[in-house]
Amino acid sequence: MSSSPEHIQQRLEAIQEWENRYFEGSNAEAWAMQKWQTEALARMPEKWHEKLLDGVDRFLFYTQSMILNSNVQRETEERVLVTARVFQDDINGINDVRKLRVEENQFILSQLMAKQRLLAFGQGGVTGFAGPFLLASDMPLLMAINLRTVQLSALAFGYDLRHPAEMMIALKVFQVGSSPYFMQYPGWKELETETENIVGEFYNGQERVIDEKWLQQPLRQVGKLAMIAMLRKRLIQGVPLVGVAYGAYSNYRLTRQVSEIASAYYEKRYLLDRQHNG
Template sequence: MSSPEQIQRRLEALQEWEEHYFQTRDTHFRSLEALQAETISRIPRRWNQKLMDAVDRFLFYTQSMILNTGVQREIEERILTTARVFRDDIEGIADVGKLRVEENKFILSQVMAKQRLLAFGQGGITGFGGPFLLASDIPLLMAINLRTVQLSALSFGYDLRHPAEMMIALKVFQVGSTPHSLQYQGWQELEWEKGNIVKEFPGLYEGDEQIIDEDWLQQPLRQVGKLTMIMLLRKKLIQGVPLIGIAYGAYSNYRFARQVSEIASGYYEKRNLLERWNNSGFA
């Protein structure tokens, strides 16, 4: 169990991270974002809503599918096995939240390294520029990064079998995958998400179940731009291989994965620390 001093120091470090992260805006993307916002505003409102509803359904189904696979059970067991190295009284995912902060961070670092490598590899494969690879890039990228959020939650002891935690994970994904300069408002709203868990029935959620908003729609436009660039770079061959397109695809997807993982790990660590602080009577 972490001491109050350790928890306080880590909360202060997270506060510094927040200030730095949200003040460091992608200023060179400002004109691009303005163009994207204008493009979205020209789309009829009903089509925007249909697109947001379609993405919401995709995220719900994808999350449910992932959480009901054998792979999910395997990764949970690996996390529990690692946690038991530090404490032999760990029985379930919720008990992982009892570890010392450094131990949770260690588990998180192990799973995040694999996720970023997966995103990097998937982007590199997309860089070959084949029609099937281009068509599957956005769904695969969303699924990989939704998985990143799920693993961040597990690393701090949040069991995603509870409907409320599933909804919160989707909200974290939405904030993490929104363009960087538009994330701050969503991050502030995440601070209140825990209050939407019904206290009498901890598995239930009473917040807004709409996940995707219009700001988020700028992200698919960026991904379409990336795919267009890969198609153009497909003809730039080096010894018969589109190396420039591969490198561009890998870097773009890695950068996106890093953004999502920063938000997810920051949110779940801060939530875990605040709960420990409040439950210990130091608030």
Template structure:
């Protein structure tokens, strides 16, 4: 298969993405309900000073986690696997940016290969949390955040966006924010993502000229939802089937899997759309 080589073919694929956006965000809006209203009420009772401290703390955690992942040996290993797969299709691939030389179908194939395990990790991690132990419950939120941040990073790499570039690091964090946001606020964040390329300054490696705050007040609904999930798991820990809290395990696994699937969808479509728009401008 060839990458869409004409403006008409690129436009056809972009139209399919626009239809996906309409369906997806309409469904997100329909999911808004009493739970989110209760979360908003709970947040409104939290003093603004503490909301600000919480936002700053989450931002620091995300920056630290992203830096730790990108400097780990596993990052270099996954980059080498992506490059090795890309060279099966083209022998002139030498770095991550060259991955954009591949056809769209080839980029999608690579992304599927590297991201599939992330949903399994989320499923397994959620299942372990379902045992309901204090340490496991406490570790759930930072672990699922790290898994989903990694999901975004892998999606970017599969479409040829190098996470070592400062601007790409910031954009990945903002894709993560949209993917993990409550359903009712995702569309606004998605529209803001579409203009993020304007904040890239200079040639590669580009610097970032936009806001460096990632998390906002609306995003704080997500940890409240996670706390509600953990409370449910804690209550289910005594409902044993042959000595094992199977209901809590199933609930934790499903909840984390669903969140990672949501992040995966957002990241995949964002980077594919960005990739196609770049091809469009090149041919325009």
């Protein structure tokens, strides 16, 4: 049995209330930190900006494609479909997951997100041991984990990322979700219009995902790694527990931020699609 129009409207109003709370909080961003990050980026030569932006874009595209073509993705899709069939037995593909009641989609989402946050927490904790390889691999792994977080949010609400347009929109969701708080509201408003760029299965919008303002997030991660490196000498029974805790919390916090944006975006889009299609 599908969600009633009244229930869909109630959920849309709940998401609107979340938007008001969440983005009001984003205005409380630490402006001193923002100013430092802006100045640091301004000192970087212009050609380095472009190379960095292009490099991050390529990394995201390649990582997304690699994940979507992996055995892990196929196994995850099958688990989502098996769970969906518990609620409704005529589910044949990922797009059919949109037939479920919103509470059922939320149940699937909660299962997927719990694992992602735990993964980010564990990966950050391992980084806290501050070995050179662990520090160097932290940022690529964290980006991959959070890109995966967006992908799983899309799956939970029945959006198949093997479609080129959906792949592109997922990258845009990642960009907004992983941005510093003060940048998220303009990005969120742009996300709300992204479906207008879907032409069939293809994307007809701006294909550049990362911009210069987003680079403030990697700068924060560099600051986190510097702090972990400083904390590695603070040992408790031979283990840098303070660095481990700091790394775990930092990565968990970012993944929680990305999952909150991604979950709200895909649920709102799902509800609007249901409302529009009756």
